[in-house]
Amino acid sequence: MIGRCIVGLAALAIAICANAADGSIFVQRCAVCHLESATGSPGFVPPLTDTLGYYVAADGGRAYLVRVVSYGLTGPITVAGVAYDATMALYAPLSDQQAADALNYVLTQFNTKSLPAQFKPFTAGEVHGARQEKVSAIELHAARQALIDELARAGKHR
Numbered sequence: 001m002i003g004r005c006i007v008g009l010a011a012l013a014i015a016i017c018a019n020a021a022d023g024s025i026f027v028q029r030c031a032v033c034h035l036e037s038a039t040g041s042p043g044f045v046p047p048l049t050d051t052l053g054y055y056v057a058a059d060g061g062r063a064y065l066v067r068v069v070s071y072g073l074t075g076p077i078t079v080a081g082v083a084y085d086a087t088m089a090l091y092a093p094l095s096d097q098q099a100a101d102a103l104n105y106v107l108t109q110f111n112t113k114s115l116p117a118q119f120k121p122f123t124a125g126e127v128h129g130a131r132q133e134k135v136s137a138i139e140l141h142a143a144r145q146a147l148i149d150e151l152a153r154a155g156k157h158r
């Protein structure tokens, strides 16, 4: 990524850097489990590659993503046909801006196929708003299932 920004015409490089979502939080705080490629480990840690864009289009899907990176997630889930029954725990909270950066990065880098064309990046303000309602990792698991059911009813696969 950094290499891509350094190489090439200066004007072009500035344009690429300005548009690229900041991946440093993802690398520091998410990649330890989900890997830098966001491909996860089958059966242990789910991938975040073209499995998340569909949430963005669902009612409550953006808030769900904010809450996962705020409160973690626990309980049995199926992602891309593979079963997981693990716990995501965040050992130190992310600031509103860091959570927005991590989500924008993972969505724009690894979910381009599933992301709605009119995707608007998360802002610290949106993250702050979605964090006003505190939920446990178990409650979030139920909310996730409700989202999946809604997507299935709408005929959207994930």
Ligand code: HEC
Residues within 6 Å of the ligand: 026, 029, 030, 031, 032, 033, 034, 044, 045, 046, 048, 051, 052, 065, 068, 069, 073, 074, 075, 076, 077, 079, 084, 085, 086, 087, 088, 089, 090, 094, 102, 103, 106, 144
């Ligand atoms: C300690 C390891 C760990 C860390 C750190 C971690 N995750 Fe997770 N993540 C998991 C596990 C394990 C699950 C699945 C939990 C389950 O089985 O219920 C998960 C689930 C998720 C999901 C739900 C996927 C879906 O299909 O609904 C998202 C989104 C996610 N993580 C994003 C992130 C982001 C972004 C970060 C960094 C801010 C992060 N995770 C940090 C382990 C981790």
